Amino acid sequence: MTRPPPHPLDALVAQLASHRPLDDGDREAILALPYRLRSLEAQSYIVREGDRAETCAVLVTGFAFRHKVTGEGTRQIMSVNIPGDALDFQNLFLAESDHNVQALTRVQVAEVAQHAMEALAFSRGGVGRAILVSTLVEAATFREWTMNIGRRDSRQRILHLLCEFAYRLSAQGGALPENCALPMTQEQLADATGLTPVHVNRVLKGLEADGLIARERRIMRLPDWKRLREAADFNPRYLHLLAPGGPPS
Amino acid sequence: MTRPPPHPLDALVAQLASHRPLDDGDREAILALPYRLRSLEAQSYIVREGDRAETCAVLVTGFAFRHKVTGEGTRQIMSVNIPGDALDFQNLFLAESDHNVQALTRVQVAEVAQHAMEALAFSRGGVGRAILVSTLVEAATFREWTMNIGRRDSRQRILHLLCEFAYRLSAQGGALPENCALPMTQEQLADATGLTPVHVNRVLKGLEADGLIARERRIMRLPDWKRLREAADFNPRYLHLLAPGGPPS
DNA sequence: CGTAGTGTTGAGTCAAGTCAATGGTTGTGG
DNA sequence: CCACAACCATTGACTTGACTCAACACTACG
Numbered sequence: 001m002t003r004p005p006p007h008p009l010d011a012l013v014a015q016l017a018s019h020r021p022l023d024d025g026d027r028e029a030i031l032a033l034p035y036r037l038r039s040l041e042a043q044s045y046i047v048r049e050g051d052r053a054e055t056c057a058v059l060v061t062g063f064a065f066r067h068k069v070t071g072e073g074t075r076q077i078m079s080v081n082i083p084g085d086a087l088d089f090q091n092l093f094l095a096e097s098d099h100n101v102q103a104l105t106r107v108q109v110a111e112v113a114q115h116a117m118e119a120l121a122f123s124r125g126g127v128g129r130a131i132l133v134s135t136l137v138e139a140a141t142f143r144e145w146t147m148n149i150g151r152r153d154s155r156q157r158i159l160h161l162l163c164e165f166a167y168r169l170s171a172q173g174g175a176l177p178e179n180c181a182l183p184m185t186q187e188q189l190a191d192a193t194g195l196t197p198v199h200v201n202r203v204l205k206g207l208e209a210d211g212l213i214a215r216e217r218r219i220m221r222l223p224d225w226k227r228l229r230e231a232a233d234f235n236p237r238y239l240h241l242l243a244p245g246g247p248p249s
Numbered sequence: 250m251t252r253p254p255p256h257p258l259d260a261l262v263a264q265l266a267s268h269r270p271l272d273d274g275d276r277e278a279i280l281a282l283p284y285r286l287r288s289l290e291a292q293s294y295i296v297r298e299g300d301r302a303e304t305c306a307v308l309v310t311g312f313a314f315r316h317k318v319t320g321e322g323t324r325q326i327m328s329v330n331i332p333g334d335a336l337d338f339q340n341l342f343l344a345e346s347d348h349n350v351q352a353l354t355r356v357q358v359a360e361v362a363q364h365a366m367e368a369l370a371f372s373r374g375g376v377g378r379a380i381l382v383s384t385l386v387e388a389a390t391f392r393e394w395t396m397n398i399g400r401r402d403s404r405q406r407i408l409h410l411l412c413e414f415a416y417r418l419s420a421q422g423g424a425l426p427e428n429c430a431l432p433m434t435q436e437q438l439a440d441a442t443g444l445t446p447v448h449v450n451r452v453l454k455g456l457e458a459d460g461l462i463a464r465e466r467r468i469m470r471l472p473d474w475k476r477l478r479e480a481a482d483f484n485p486r487y488l489h490l491l492a493p494g495g496p497p498s
Numbered sequence: 499c500g501t502a503g504t505g506t507t508g509a510g511t512c513a514a515g516t517c518a519a520t521g522g523t524t525g526t527g528g
Numbered sequence: 529c530c531a532c533a534a535c536c537a538t539t540g541a542c543t544t545g546a547c548t549c550a551a552c553a554c555t556a557c558g
Contacts, residue, residue, distance in 0.1 A: 020342075049486075068396050071482040076396035090389070093269075093382050098389050098487040122374055129371075133342050135384060140339070140347050142391035147317050147325035149399045150443030154514070185536065194399030199514055201538060217523085218536095233320040237298075238347040403546070434504065448546055450506060466555090467504095 007031050008060045008110045011084030011172070016130040018171060018241055019137055026126040033120065035110040040103050046087055047101035055111040056088040062107030063183055066090075067191065068099045077192035079141060080104065080161075080184075082168055089135050092117060105183045133240075140238045149194040152233060154203050157193040159212065159232035166222055167234075171241050181219045256280050257309045257359045260333030260421070265379040267420060267490055268386050275375040282369065284359040289352050295336055296350040304360040305337040311356030312432055315339075316440065317348045326441035328390060329353065329410075329433075331417055338384050341366060354432045382489075389487045398443040401482060403452050406442040408461065408481035415471055416483075420490050430468045 013027050022030075037060070040046065046057055046064060064081040078099070081087060091097045092114055121128040141164075148160050166180045186204070187197045195203075207213045212228055214221040222228050262276050271279075286309070289295065295306055295313060313330040327348070330336060340346045341363055370377040390413075397409050415429045435453070436446045444452075456462045461477055463470040471477055 066392070068392065070396065070400050071484075074400045076400045078392045078395045090385060093378065094385055094389075094489050096486075098489070099392060122377070125371055128377070129342065132381060132384070135381070135388065136339055136343055139384065139388035139391055140343075142388055142395060143315070143317065143327045143348060146327045146391060146395045146398060147319065149395060151319050151323045151325045186538095187536080196515055197537085198516080198539090202514095205538085235320075237345075240343050240347070436504080445547055446505085447507090447548080451546095454506085 008037055008108070009033065009035065009058060011060060012058045012086060012110075014172060015084030015086075016127075016134055018243075020130045020133045021242070022130055023126055026124055026130070029120055029124050029127060033112050033116055035112045038109050038111060040107050040109065042103050042105050042107075044103045044107075045100060046103060046107075046109060047091060047097050047099075049097055049100050051091070051097045052095065053088050053091040053097065054114050056086060056092050056114055056117045057101075057109040057111050059083050059085045059087055060108040060110050063104040064101055064107060065104050065188070065192075066099055066101050075191045076194070077188060078145060079138070080165060080192070082165075082172060084172060086131075086134065088114075089131060090138070104188070137238075137240045140240065144238045154193070154195050154199060155207065156231070156233055157195065158189065158200065158203055159207070159228060160234055161189070161192060162213070162220065162222065163229055163232045163234035164239075166225075167236055168239065171239070171243075178223070179219070179221055183218065185218075257286055257357070258282065258284065258307060260309060261307045261335060261359075263421060264333030264335075265376075265383055267492075269379045269382045270491070271379055272375055275373055275379070278369055278373050278376060282361050282365055284361045287358050287360060289356050289358065291352050291354050291356075293352045293356075294349060295352060295356075295358065296340060296346050296348075298346055298349050300340070300346045301344065302337050302340040302346065303363050305335060305341050305363055305366045306350075306358040306360050308332050308334045308336055309357040309359050312353040313350055313356060314353050314437070314441075315348055315350050324440045325443070326437060327394060328387070329414060329441070331414075331421060333421060335380075335383065337363075338380060339387070353437070386487075386489045389489065393487045403442070403444050403448060404456065405480070405482055406444065407438065407449065407452055408456070408477060409483055410438070410441055411462070411469065411471065412478055412481045412483035413488075415474075416485055417488065420488070420492075427472070428468070428470055432467065434467075 009031050013022065013030050016022060016030070035058075047053065049068065059081050061083055064087060065077050066079045066081070067075050067077045069075050081101075087101050087109070121131050148157050152160065162180070162182065165182055169180065184192070186200045190197045190200045193200070204213070204215070208215055211223065212231055214223055258280050262271065262279050265271060265279070284307075296302065298317065308330050310332055313336060314326050315328045315330070316324055316326045318324050330350075336350050336358070370380050397406050401409065411429070411431065414431055418429065433441070435449045439446045439449045442449070453462070453464070457464055460472065461480055463472055
């Protein structure tokens with residue numbers, strides 16, 4: 001409420017600061033990064049496996065997801081990205097990308113030159129630490145997904161995904177989980193949970209019948225956060241948020 | 250072959266250098282870190298969920314694994330660590346650990362004070378970058394595991410785990426995959442692949458019958474790397490090794 | 499030489515997958 | 529504004545990969 005003209009990189013600052021405090025100098029340095037805004041249609045590729053990154057894309061509006069394809073051609077989605085997420089920290093310091101990043105909805109990304117981002121990270125310790133921490137939290141999220149897919153049943157897998165999405169969104173800034181428009185098709189949900197689209201459909205209907213979720217079109221409401229959280233076996237510790245604001249824990 | 254007295258942190262240097270070159274100053278600075286050697290029995294906890302790390306443990310000899318337990322009490326193993334792996338980069342910069350690290354065999358760890366490791370990372374850019382890269386590669390490995398469990402069948406899951414283990418070991422230094430003593434019980438294999446011990450047993454027997462693996466006691470031989478690699482859908486790209494030495498690709 | 503941890507095996511069950519068809523939405527161009 | 533096309537959601541009937549339960553065998557170690 002103190003920055004009247006919204007800056008595209010505000011969300012990145014908020015994301016980084018949600019895991020590790022930034023001082024004013026850090027914030028200003030980030031907002032002073034040169035960037036180029038780009039709009040992309042849903043389904044556009046932002047990073048392709050094998051790419052050598054030259055820019056670091058930050059998601060400004062919309063949603064994206066990371067995925068990989070097996071030799072047999074099946075797809076696994078390994079994370080969903082929300083505004084403020086840097087899409088390329090994973091690739092910025094590695095020679096070539098080992099996975100794809102694709103727009104889930106129409107998105108705006110701010111592209112920062114790789115060298116500018118890297119220089120900032122290593123000249124301002126506070127920013128460097130924040131980037132490292134953000135990277136570690138992403139790794140923790142991958143671990144949680146491994147557990148989700150490896151050791152929970154289909155119902156819990158889907159609920160856990162919903163919980164994570166709602167929780168991160170509400171921690172970032174607004175939207176209570178009450179109304180949470182997860183912009184994924186049932187096929188994408190299946191690829192994120194290691195299930196088939198048909199089974200996802202059946203599970204969703206079951207969850208709706210039990211009152212754990214409510215659906216209208218593609219928009220889901222989560223009427224009872226506490227019950228949801230329990231049914232999902234969701235413990236937000238792995239998100240390492242400084243101020244676990246968001247939904248009442 | 251140029252360093253006559255083996256230093257416990259040599260393996261760490263090799264691990265970091267396998268992903269990103271280190272100059273002589275970087276190497277010396279790492280080897281000059283103060284550390285304390287500790288021996289731990291198999292099954293000992295090295296990190297516990299909820300811990301606040303004050304030291305950074307580096308695995309010197311033996312093997313360890315990361316895991317987490319669901320609310321229902323089932324366990325998911327999310328990685329296997331080999332000598333040279335830093336076990337605490339994941340926690341070093343986060344307030345509290347979100348998972349456990351446990352010794353798989355009897356191990357030796359070198360404990361470095363957290364502040365010493367952190368100071369080094371931020372005073373020598375080369376070391377800082379190497380730590381960041383190493384962290385990113387670990388994240389890439391978690392993603393691969395997510396795909397492994399989410400989108401491959403039981404046979405591929407187990408083979409993929411074997412491939413990764415053999416490949417990383419041979420890249421680190423020696424042991425052709427021919428003879429690869431994976432020190433895991435079938436129950437641990439099950440927890441790493443999202444299967445049950447009984448099913449792991451049956452799959453192993455099947456793999457043996459097909460000549461993809463050979464077993465004697467707990468020691469596995471991998472007689473045909475090329476066939477194994479194909480059957481496992483194993484592509485080492487995600488390990489981001491500079492010199493993909495190891496098994497013939 | 500006993501005991502506890504592993505590994506092995508069989509029989510029966512079930513959660514999730516497959517195949518295939520039908521319905522609903524959305525967007526687009528005539 | 530309608531009609532088509534493409535995509536997505538839904539449903540039923542059937543199959544299967546992996547799980548469960550329960551017993552038994554091996555091995556290592558004190």
